[in-house]
Every structure is written in structure tokens, then in C-alpha cells.
Amino acid sequence: MGRSVWSACLRERIVQKAAAVLLVLASGQLGFAEAAAPKPLLAYAARIAGDEARTRIVIDFEEKPEFSVHYVAAPERVVVDLPATAFGFKQEDLSARGLFKDIRYGTMDESSARIVLTAKRPVQLTLAEVQESDSGYRLVLDAEMATAEAFEALVRKQSWETDQEGDRDTPIASADDGEFVVAVDAGHGGIDAGATGVETKTPEKEITLSFAKAVADRLNAKPGIRAYLTRDDDTFLTLSERVTLARQAKADLFLSLHADTLSQRDIRGATVYTLSDRASDRMAENLAARENLSDELAGVSLKDEPPEVADILMDLTRRETQAFSITLAQNVLDSFEGQVGLINNAHRYAGFQVLRAPDIPSVLLELGFLSNPEDEKLLLDQGWREKVSGLLVDSVERYKNLAVANGG
Template sequence: MLRAVFVTGRFGRAMRSFAVLFATFAFMLPSTGHGADGPPPLLAFSARIAGDDARTRLVISFDRKPDYSVHYVSNPVRVIVDLPETSFGLKPESLEPRGLFNEIRYGGMGAGASRLVLSARGPTEITHAEVMPDEDGKGFRLVLDAERIGGARFEKLLREQTWTGTVRATKADRPVAPAKTPGAFIIAVDPGHGGIDTGAIGTASKIEEKQVTLDFARVLVETLSREAGVEAFLTRERDEFLSLPQRVQIARQRNANLFISVHADTLKQKDIRGATVYTISDKASDHLAAELAARENLSDEIAGMPFESEPPEVADILIDLTRRETQAFSINLARSVVSSFEGQIQLINNPHRYAGFRVLQAPDVPSVLLELGFLSNTEDEKLLLDPEWRKKVSGLIASAVQRYRQAAVANGG
């Protein structure tokens, strides 16, 4: 299950006094994109929503005046509100979906930007949007009035908006770092989810998948980089949103020899536990793999991104031939990882599975998606939060990578 980022905070006068301290503290944290001399993030410290299936009003209070822009996305209908970088100090219940909206998410979109995504039950328009100063002069509130509209009107809104579906912070325009050692074996480690896309939520700890994956990926990168001739890097180094195509793009820009995407999902069947290694395929190996791929492929939709079709070159026959060879290498890597895990850590039944994961679609980079375990299972959840377990599993993956690499070299790969 994928949910929004929630940070509990106090309300009323006490919260407004706390807002200044919170914003100051946020400014002192390691940079998440704003410059060292730039302003701290906005603080959204309270919110409320009211309405019915015809009209709904949403009000969010900030410590400073927010700039904002409103956009629309279809299939499904979503209202997107883009904001500057914002720390959301909101109680979860303050923005529980109601009225026109059946799901509300908010969170970071990367350096300098945040986003509110309002999933609507049908065609919806923001008919009035206004930023107003609070009566006591200590903050500002953003007021959004939404109304149900007809399909033709909504299509007109989509046609007339100039928005392209992205924000400045989501562009993968980071500088490309060359390999430190000529001929190094480059591995891209991709912590799943991030920013507004929190991923799954732990059953007992309520920890978010995006944090679990980042914590593990950092250990994995350190472990891999200690191997002779190997250089590993993170696709994201902090809590930021990256679209699925961007993750692939970053790996290709760095000339990665391998791409490992790290996840820790949840299942309705809480007794299922253990690691799984996935590779890409047009046809899923089983129902569980198909469901997981469908959920993971929703990452961009959760962040309010319009669906991006495949780039034209993917359809090219030469790319298709490269993809087939890459898929074979991906399967070899998956088998090596499973072999390394056997007898050492818990594995799911049939631990090598496959489905149509969009994040594994690099035509020229062997790629696997590693499901470390399930946050819906209490035993898996404890292990996922255990630093010693992370070190052990990272070591096993490093051994698997070295065996894969040696076999590829021996076969002329």
C-alpha cells in the first residue's frame, strides 16, 4: 500500500509558535535541494477539509506566504497543487479524503519543490484559489474551492493548460560523474520510492518503505564499493521523488553495468515473508508478481505525473535485440543473488520471479528488482530494521555480483 508522508504536530497558537522553531530546525538539516543561503522550507502546520460530492473546500495553513500553481491530470482525474519546498507538519486525520476527493497525498518532489495530489471521484475543477493572511498576522492560509464539473469542461481544462506534468525538481539533470577508476564495474543502486511517494507502511513500526529502502541502499553501496574494481552509487541520496524513467536515465547516464532496485512491499497475506528477486518480462510469472509490478508502476501516478509512453527508440529493432541480450544477463544476475541468499536468509517460494516492471526497462543495463521482504510481516519487518541484517544481506549481494561479474567476463560479456 502506498500512502502520503505524515508528520504529527500540534495545532492552534502553540503550533504557530512551534512553526518558527520547526522551520529553523528544518533549515539546519542536511540540504534537500535549497541552497545553503536560501530560505528554509515552508511549514504547513494545519489543514482542514469539508464538503460533499458537489463542492469541497480545502484549507492549509503555512508559516509564510506560499506560491502555488494548480494543474489537472486525467486517467484517473487528479488535481495537482505544486508548492515550493514544504515541510508538512499535519495530523493524518486533518486531510482525510472526503467530498469530491477519494485520496489525498502530499510530500516532496525533490530539490526545492513539493506537491499536493488530490485524486477526485470524477471531473473536478478548482473554481477558487486564494492565499489569505491569518487574522493574527502570523501565517497564511491557502484556500481551494473545488466543484464537480462535466467531462467536456474537464477536457477543456486539460487542453488549455500549458503544464507538462513535471516540476523543476523532478528533472534528472544532475551532472554525470565519470567512473573514478578507468574500466570500473559500475553499479546503480536504486532505493525505491521517495518524496511524495512513500511506498508501503510497516505493520508494527509504521515506518515508510522509502526510508527502509534508502537505509538499506546506503549500506549496499558501501559494501559493493569495497569490492575490487567496483564502483556503486545511489540513484537518490535523500528523500526525493524520482520518476521511474528518471531512475533508468540516471543509471544509463552513469554507464552502469548493473541496476539494482531495492523495495520492501506489503501484502494482504501477512504470513508471506522472505526475499524475492524480479526481472522484467512481458508476461508475469504469477499473480503475485503481476500485482506487485502493477503497484510499483503506479509510482509516477501517485506523484501526479501523467503517464509517459515509451521513447520511440525502444521500438527500434536494434534496441529490441539489445534488450533480449540484457534480459539474459539480468536473469543470470537474479539467479546469482538467489543462490547467494539460499540457506542464509529467508526466501519466498520460487524466489526468482518476473513481471513488467517499468523501472527495469533499460535496454542496455542488466537490471533486477530486489524485494528484501515484506513490511506486512512482523518477522520481516524486524529484520528490515536491523542494521546487522542489512550488513549481512549486503555482503551476500556483493558476493553474488562478483560471481555474476566473473562469469560474464569468462563468457566474453
């Protein structure tokens, strides 16, 4: 399995045709010969991209394939069953990466074939469908990390006899009706310590986690609002995992908290960032570049971008989400004005990977700079943390009320 090449496909077809001729000679019935040796589908191209949060697999066929998907535990596997199929692409085109540590495929018997995707962690398919293409059809499989409980639920509920495509999606977390969910993301964590205090040497990951917990506690005290922490301990998360966790929690907002350093130690104050492909200034560009290196610093490959659907609807969604993100940023700044120190031009923008959820308004809040001694003292002060977290929650509540009033 996994070693089929074009020459093998030709040999298989020759063998099948020879068998068909023998059956015709023996039976004199062409229909019987065709039933005994069905013509296999040709899978002529394949590609895989993504990371350990989301991975997309695309396989191109000459004709439309019928398929079914099942989940198998110990280890976690996704099994895709196909009709008789000749796999005519190079093995390296479907080499394991992203969420999957092993991928095997091949013929089961004269009428069926199978693809087995062995995962590195619990996984679920959020999309499994056949799409028409200019040269035939493509099977598209979008995989996403899942909790162990969600994967177990997928295994339990399926039926190998009756499972059909499109009947596999089990949400990892779902908000109650009318509940406004805020994903609070404590920057850095685990092996990625982030910046370091200029005087106390306190790592950024500790400051962001403490602040995130304070914000979450205050949010959860508000009626109709639920906070979701992307991490609640000293755990490393890739940038893509943070975004994926927020989407799985059905978040209405995403707040990423940071406390960076700058070479200019005199610069201090809070900053709110929103996403843009073009940075507002050199400082924003440099800061985004450093934050986007978190994965590489922890040894995670950035070779493949997470899969996205590139179409008009996605583009429109991104534009609308960006407008909401800017509104959220302005609400935060309005709350901080006169209460919390802000740098000049406190709303800035750059290409932060962690803000790229296409459907969740997102901001990155730099609480202050650990390179500045005065900011460092405030960042470590519990009273200041309670004050700022309260102001931040007030801005979220105002945003929520505005969104509800506008039918959002």
C-alpha cells in the same frame, strides 16, 4: 511564434512570389529574384512524447533541413536554428510537455527560422539528427535530463559560429576504464513513502534507503567496483528518472530495492524479480502494478511513455540484456540460499517500469514484506541488513567476474 498554421504558410508563399515577380520586373534577372526570396522549407507535421526524464520531438519536413543546436542559460533553453521554414502543423501538435515548459517557433528573417525549447530543468540532447522517411525527412530531437554542471559545460564549450550537429553530447557521468558500475536504487522516496510496517509503521522508503547505503558502502570497498546511488536522501524520483540516472552513470547493473506489503500477512521472505511483459503469477502482476503507480501517486502524468527506438537492434539488445538480468537474479538467489529466507519460486517476473533499461541488466529485489511481523523485525535490524547486503555484494562480484571472463 508558435501560431503558424497552413493558411499562414500559403499567405507567406504568395507574398514571397509577389516580391519575386517585382524583383524580376525591376532587374530582369530571375536568379537575383530567387536569391532575395528563398523558398521556405515546409514543416508539415510534429509530435512530442516523453516525461520529465526523457522527451522526444519529431518534426516532419518535405525536404531535408540543415540545422544547428545551441544551449542558452537562465532559463535553460535549447535553440534549434533552421533555414527559412513554414510551420504548417497545428500548434497543439508541438505543445510543451515532458522536459519542456514552453515551446516557441517561427520565422527569424527571410532566410532563417528558429525553435526555442524552454526546459523545466537542466537538459541535454542525446540525439539530434535528420532521418529519411517515406514522405520526406524528419528532424528527431531526443532530450534527457542533465545536471546543472553538465548543462553549464554545454553552454561554455559551444560556439554559435561553428557549432555543428553531432557535437553536443556531454556525458553527465562516465566510468573510469575498467570500472564496474552498479546503480543501487532505493525504492520510493519523498512524497512516495511506499509500504508501511504492520507494527512499527516504518515507511518503506526509509528501509530501502538504509539498505541501499549499506550495499553501496560494501560495493565501493571492492576493487574495480563503484556504486552509484540513484538517491542518497529522502527525494522523490520518477521511475523514468531512476532508469535515466543509471544510464547516465554508465551503470553495468541496476539493483532496485523494495520491501512491499501483501494482503496475506503469513507470506514472508525475499524475492528477485526480472522484467517480462507477461507476469509469472498473479502476485507478481499485482506487485508490479502497485510499483508502477509510484509516479501517479506523486502526481506525475503517465500519459506519454519515454521515447524509445523501436528497431531490430533495440530488440536484440533487450533480449541480450534480459538474459544477463536472469543470470544476475540467479546469482542473488544462490547467495541467499540457506542464508536468507526466500518465498516459494523466489525468481519471478513482471512488467516493472523501473527495470526497462534496454541496455542494463536489472533486477528488483524484494527484501521481505512489511506486512509480515517477522520480516518487519528483520528489515529493521542492522545486523540482518549488514549480512544481507554482504551476500548481495558477493553475488554482484561473482556476476562481474563471470562477465569479465566471458568478455563482457
